Amino acid sequence: MNTAITINKTEILKRFKPINAFTHKGIQGHALLIGGSYGKIGALTLASKACLKTGCGLVTVFIPKCGYQILQSANPEVMVVTDSQEKYLSNIALTFTVQAIGIGPGLGQAPQTQNALYEFLLQNKTPLVVDADALNMLSQNKEWIALLPNNTILTPHLKELERLIGKWNSDSEKWNKAIAFSLRYHLVVVIKGAPTCIIDGATIYTNTTGNAALATAGTGDVLTGMITSLLAQSYQPLDAALLGVYLHGLTADIALPQTGYQSFIASDVIDTIGKAYLSLDTK
Numbered sequence: 108m109n110t111a112i113t114i115n116k117t118e119i120l121k122r123f124k125p126i127n128a129f130t131h132k133g134i135q136g137h138a139l140l141i142g143g144s145y146g147k148i149g150a151l152t153l154a155s156k157a158c159l160k161t162g163c164g165l166v167t168v169f170i171p172k173c174g175y176q177i178l179q180s181a182n183p184e185v186m187v188v189t190d191s192q193e194k195y196l197s198n199i200a201l202t203f204t205v206q207a208i209g210i211g212p213g214l215g216q217a218p219q220t221q222n223a224l225y226e227f228l229l230q231n232k233t234p235l236v237v238d239a240d241a242l243n244m245l246s247q248n249k250e251w252i253a254l255l256p257n258n259t260i261l262t263p264h265l266k267e268l269e270r271l272i273g274k275w276n277s278d279s280e281k282w283n284k285a286i287a288f289s290l291r292y293h294l295v296v297v298i299k300g301a302p303t304c305i306i307d308g309a310t311i312y313t314n315t316t317g318n319a320a321l322a323t324a325g326t327g328d329v330l331t332g333m334i335t336s337l338l339a340q341s342y343q344p345l346d347a348a349l350l351g352v353y354l355h356g357l358t359a360d361i362a363l364p365q366t367g368y369q370s371f372i373a374s375d376v377i378d379t380i381g382k383a384y385l386s387l388d389t390k
Contacts, residue, residue, distance in 0.1 A: 109286060110310045116387070119353050122346040123387055126162070135164025136339030139201070140332065141210040141227075142239070144220070145194035148174035150213030150239070150328040153373050155185045157332030158209070160380045161354070163339050167205065171195055196220050199227040207234045209335030211241030212328040221248075228254040234338050235259045238331040239267075246270035257293040258344040262331055264299045282311060295344050297334070299327060303352050307345050314349075317356025320363055325373030330355045333380070357383040 112118065138158050143151040151168050155178070158166045167186040168178055172193045179187055190196045197219040208231070214220060221244050228251055235256055237245065242263050245251055252271075263271060268281075272288045275281040289296050289306045296306040301319070305312040334351035338344060358379035359371060366375055 109282070112310060112312045114305070114312050114314045114349055114353055119350060120387065122342070122350055124340075124342070130164075132164035135162065136207065136336070136341065137165040137167070137205045138163045138335045138339035139167050139169060139205040139208045139233075140212070140335060141169045141196070141199060141208060142212040142214040142241075143168070143170035143174045144196070144213055144215030144217070145171065145173050147213030147215065148177045149325065152178060152181045153325045153377070154209065154212045154328045154332035154335075156182050157329040157377050157380070158336040158339075159184055160377050161333045161336035161351070162384075163336040166336075167203075169196070169199060169201070192219070196223050199223050205233060205339065206341070207236070207335050207338035209236040209238065209331045211238035212331055214240035216240050216244060220244075225251060232256060234344060236262065236331055236335045236338060238262045238327065242267045243270065252292050252294075255292065255294065258295055260295045260297060260334055260338070260344050260348050262297040262299060262327065262334065264327065268296075268298055282306075286311070295348050297330075297348050297352060299330070303356065305345070305348050305352060307348075312349060314352050314356055316353055316360055318359050318363060318368070320359045320366065320368045320371035321356065321376075323372055326355070326376055329373050329376045354380060354383045357386065361386070 140154050151170055155166050155168050169188045172189045175187055175189050195215055195217040224244050272284040275284055285296055285306045286309055290308050298304045303314045333355055334347050337347035337351050358376045361382050362375050362379045
């Protein structure tokens with residue numbers, strides 16, 4: 108039997124870990140974000156800034172060479188490693204250890220990038236968040252899904268979900284297919300929408316924050332950065348997904364009186380993460 112749980116402040120506070128007053132950047136987690144391609148470096152710019160603003164101690168991005176100056180200028184707090192190729196990723200070779208990896212924003216689907224993703228999945232054991240073009244490549248090569256570490260977090264919107272699990276004719280069929288997919292591969296599936304739902308095995312979590320202002324370019328990249336940040340900070344994958352989705356939606360609820368629906372953009376999510384965290388303060 109499927110279980111349904113509503114994600115509200117009470118549920119989030121059971122999982123939220125307040126910051127340790129004696130912490131330092133070395134124990135606040137190191138996250139790596141992999142993606143970007145020519146014309147889509149903004150996706151990693153947004154994701155990496157959101158990753159930092161969600162509390163990660165160190166953030167590194169792995170991008171094509173064309174994004175180096177952009178990232179270093181836009182986010183001076185983020186460390187940058189580049190591929191040998193100028194416009195796309197061709198070889199995801201990592202020489203350092205991180206606590207969590209987010210892959211997919213702005214990645215593109217060049218043949219060399221597809222091969223790089225496959226080679227990466229073969230050897231990766233680090234907790235993982237998979238989004239955007241990385242999801243699309245998985246849907247085209249379904250045998251790769253079995254290479255994902257247990258409890259990997261996938262963040263598809265409805266069209267990406269359909270490519271992964273197949274078409275459905277009703278809501279109940281959609282949930283049944285998503286649950287079967289989660290159970291088969293031991294994955295946490297964040298289904299972005301209104302509302303956003305998280306599938307963990309036979310349990311469906313329904314988020315209560317967020318509004319139509321989030322229907323704008325880049326908010327999904329921001330969510331990937333936020334969830335990867337929480338994963339790097341030692342949250343369990345399910346808790347990282349739940350807290351990330353809750354805070355992400357909450358930023359739109361908090362900012363809406365100032366921005367209205369039309370002028371809210373992905374950067375406003377990032378700018379409001381601090382206020383979203385402050386709203387969880389129970390003192």
